[in-house]
Amino acid sequence: MNVAIRYAAGSDIGCNRENNEDSGYAGARLIAVADGMGGYAGGEVASSTVIGSLRSLDTATPNDDLVESLGRAVAEANEKLRIVREERPDLSRMGTTLTAMLWSGRSVALAHIGDSRGYLLRDGELYQITQDHTMDELLKEEAKQAGGHADPAETSRLSHVLYRVLDGRDDREPDLRLREARLGDRYLLCSDGLSGPVDAQTIYEVLSAEADPRRAVARLIQIARDNGGPDNITGVIADVVEADHLTEPEQAITVGAAAQA
Incomplete structure (x- = not known):
């Protein structure tokens, strides 16, 4: 059975920002979300x-080149950031997160x-399939490996401090792995402007209740706004379906800052 x-x-x-520094993309074989940072223009550009x-x-x-292709593409994108930084000294502090999935039938490469974040709704269960590259998560992991617990006050203070982003500098390696998609899977990629104000239980409820991916994205964005919308809010949903159920090719979608570039 062919899937798509x-x-x-x-x-x-969002409710508190003057510009949108998020970008998102959804197409037949690629979905991605990037959350830019670095000042008024820097985040948008990144x-x-x-x-x-x-x-x-x-x-x-090709399936046997899926992870490598995505990894090379991320490295090339990071190189483009380096060139922009050299040409625009005013953007020297810019950077961006990236969560992307590249599809080939049931095989899907994930870069993060x-x-x-990336979430997977499968068989009535919601899974977070990415790990935040924040200092609090790093401290928690180090404490766990040492058999202890991280200081809650310290982890709370560092919950939004990133230790890995794409910013045009060397050694900006994403997490890369190959996954197997199943018919009926629903994937959500989102910026922290969505995953912050909208808790996992609510994400689960919306993804489970709203069959149409467009309505599901719109509902999640509205809930984030209703909960204060302190940051830009971006979400991309991909449903794994039988290819024969897609009667005509869908147009690729670009949103956020990338749609204005």
Whole structure:
């Protein structure tokens, strides 16, 4: 049985920001979310540069080259950030998170760096399939390996401090792995502007209740706004369906800063 993805994407400036530094993309073989940072223009440039660079991946890719192709594309996007930083000294502090999935039938490569997130709804259960690259998570992991517990006050203070992002510098390696998609899977990629104000239980309820991916994205964004919307809000959903159920090709969707680039 051939499988494909039915997808949707949305982005919102939120309630407290003056510009949207998030970017998102959804296509037949690629979905991605990037959350930019680095000042008024820097975040927009960083996220849109990375998403713009990755869009060329939205084409047929051999299964045996899926992870390598995604890894190379992320490295190339990071190199483009380096060039922009050299040309624009005013953007020297820019950077971006990235969570992306590249599809080939049931095989899907996942790349992740930063604190945007990937979720999987499968068989009535919600799983977070990425690990935040924040200092609090790093301290928790180090304490766990040492057989202890991290100081809650310290981890709370560092919960939004990133230790891995794409910023044009060397050795910015994402987590990379290959996954197997199943018919009926629903994937959500989102910036922390969504996963922060909207808890996992609510994400589960919306993803379970809203069959249409467009309505599900819109509902999650609205809930984030209703809960204060302190940051830009971006979400991309991909449903794994039988290819024969897609009657006509869907247009690729670009949202956020990348849509204006």
